[in-house]
Amino acid sequence: MTDSAPRDVIPAPAVPRVPVRGGGTFPVHRIYCVGRNFADHAREMGAAAPASKAERGQPTLFLKPADAIVTGIEVPYPPGTTELHHEIELVVALGRDAPPGALDRDAAQALVFGYGLGLDLTRRDLQAAAKAKGLPWDTGKAFDHSAPVGELLPAAAVGELAARTLSLAVNGSVRQQSRLDLLIWDVPDILVALSRLYALRAGDLVFMGTPAGVAALQPGDECVGRLDDLLELHCRIAPPRV
Template sequence: MGDVIPAPEAPRIPIIDNDEAAARRFPVRRIYCVGRNFADHAREMGAAAPAGKADRGLPTFFLKPADTIVVDGQVPYPPGTTELHHEVELVVALGADAPPGELAPERAGALVYGYALGLDLTRRDLQAAAKAKGLPWDTGKSFDFAAPVGALVPAAALGDLAGRSIALAVNGEIRQHASLDDLIWSVPEILHELSKLYALRAGDLVFMGTPAGVGPLRPGDSFQATLDGLPPLSGRILPALA
């Protein structure tokens, strides 16, 4: 039987490695996001931050549709909001399926294909209104063009993440800056916790959470995200679509 409508293609992220002639791309299946994974950001959002690993509790997760990915950096200002905010994040790309059941943290690294930079764009006013009513805040996080992502670098080429810094500049001014050492939950720990809730598959992305300094983006603003060893993610906020 044939499809009654054309099947959409999976979004694809460019890959940068030594074999540039191959022009390979990474097809995306699903996007997981980690909330409040930097203590300073948790505090700026009015949430309690753990004093140490012993009192971390459980990580907070939400999802974005794969078709919210933007690879050219051009982001039309979204409808329904006057408070579009930036959240710069490390993005983890999975290149293998997790085995059935709970994934041990020491085995999580074998799933990772590579890393990229991303922005978890947020309609902050919609998120805040939903939170105030105790409602889900999907409309604040999941919308068209909500997930700009830079080119992927294979994990073997990047090496250890320890000590690397992540930052975001808007119109040339640094807004966010932190060390990945400040993550409350590491990449293996997050994959372990996700495996308790979902079947992780090749093609999944994980946005690892943002440091403090989130703030507004307006039409005409330019942004550049950086992380040691990764190609920068640059782009611009365009006028709203007519």
């Protein structure tokens, strides 16, 4: 009698996982990202910022591969760039599959398992060159080791996000800092928008966008992200891997 089950012809890759405070890990399905979600950063990047919520239009959305996740301290400087930039972001972790169709705000919030901090590392020179030619800028965003993430904290332990302050220090100097009530699109807004385009699943992470102050990183730089005294992200930029 033969085994009719299909067999992998190569070893299956490991599922990327993020630690959860208190124990356990969070297996990652996809990484969604939001661009230009703080008005000061939108202006910093040369884009117009909406004057009111009524003028927001649609959020800028893009993806990173799940295996871009880095959960250790060391983050290698990537190839192909001389302008690696930091972007500190709130990370939203989904603990449930979304029902079919577009969500409303309450149903969207109910999907959230917890929150963490992440760096949307960006090869700014590659992104800028692609933008100038009107081309997709995946090579500037979706590369190996481009998504360092700290431990996740269940949503109930974080509480109301609007009152929280997000910040990033590099080598002890604060470069980015903003209250989360200054997000142009809040967490339910973004999940509703994503649900119109994708089937959201348990295991999805959403990087919510970065405030102004993005700048270059060099090998040896030490980065510390914080959400008040609740969450921290620590990483060190290591030399390029040869």
